[in-house]
Amino acid sequence: MTVVKVEQEPALELASEDRAEELSPPLSFGEYEDEDDEEDEETDSEGCGGGGGGPPPLKKGPWTPEEDKRLKDYVEAHGEGNWNQVQRNARLNRCGKSCRLRWANHLRPDLKKGPFDAEEVDKIIKFHIMWGNKWAKMASHLPGRTDNEIKNYWNTRLKKHQRAGLPIYPEYLLSRVPDQDMNCHTPDESRGKKRSNELPQEKVVGMDDLVGDFMVFQHLDYGKDPVVPINPLKRHASTGDLSCVQIPANTEKTFYSNDLNYVLTKSQSMPLGSAIANGYPIFDGNLSTSGTIHGSMKTELPSFQCSKYDFSNCWLLQCPSASIEQQIDTFIQSPEFMSSHNNGLLGTIINKGDVLDDPIKSERFFEMPIPLGCNIVSQSNDYPARHPSSSVNGDCEPDLCLLAEIQDSNSPSGGSDAIFTLGKSYPDANFSVAGMSGTSLEAGFLNDDSLLSKDQSYLYSSGSLFDEEPCEERKPLIDAGQWFDSAAWKSVPGAGNTPDFPGP
DNA sequence: AACATTAACAACCGCAAGTGG
């Protein structure tokens, strides 16, 4: 959740003290409460640090309009922060935490009320695919929406879809996975820190009970400690078969170089998109509904769910490859990968629809993020020493796919300005990267996690990417030569990834 | 109309990171 702090001028503080007095005449605790509040009042538990002998018990439960007014007035006068002071100074019989929540979720002036519109819903789904249950992160990309709101929406939606046996993620994302059976048994692998809200580890959940024909993985997020995929799948490049990978018990902080056994950290939660980037299973087979998942299963569905995966609208790049394991392995072990997933640098998702329409081509393709842009010009070589040779037979060496630069040479016009619109097709353009070509680009993320929006126009100039409307200090969104990683760049069918377009 | 179920929303709780003394 992103909360903008209100800068507070000293003069205002004094004035607002007075104002607070005006707004709410001095009352002792309890006095200002509505009459029936007495009945509602409960002793707060340790969550808000109330109770005990001295101070009056802190109120819990729904906020009254009077409390709202008190809080709103106080925060507007004093700014956000120091919520325990808010509690005291606004004479609110609520814990600071509760005040903060009430403000953030209901009283903030920039909140957008009302149901989510289609665009927001679309974003939420995409965010969940990419990030999993990162409600706060999602909220930061949905102006006026709160993490709580998004979470509630998602959970409701989830239940609804589960009940109806509908896919959690839209079919257009999940529609091309051929049938393939699978049975996974969760080993007694070591796991990340189990949070209190996880179900007991021994719980056995039938797949059918969970999500119909979805493959379910344990959500890997939530712990600060490294966690291990509960049942990662390994896809054999030659046969396409999926098999479960058994993870040894003591794998913490260990990377496995030869397959999908590896350890993840909290910052690398397992949404569909990054799942692959993080070395999660690659699916090209439909998953049996007959499988059973043993082990901890969260009540919320995990963020990686795969049923039918529509490569025509895939967010991830298809990269010609000889060895899935090899490339994933290469990728996930790279320092770039490790760091990029913490710093949110620009990500890349490229469509591969045309490639996957060709079963022969697609057979040897796997999903691997490739940077936005241009020719791949260099790479970092600081891979773990024990990393195996990253020789690859395809056009796109995974090492080289990790990072790239935008260079002037990527523009056919030698660096001249060109405006293009994300999502729009440029039939005459030649977007190309890593041997793929296409005619349009779609949304992605910059290094501050801000979104490059679909239908938004951008200026490409001398190897840099700018807002279409040049501001006084025209600062590039992406610098020429800037490094960025690949995590979240989406492209449309037929699209490659290079801003190698002829202009509007 | 009464009851049951579901959806939507609000709030709480525990945990962990950040921060300052």
Added chain:
DNA sequence: CCCACTTGCGGTTGTTAATGT
């Protein structure tokens, strides 16, 4: 470095409204 405190996050629970039987 330690500790207390604050803040933020994500999961869970509780309440109310809406809908179905």
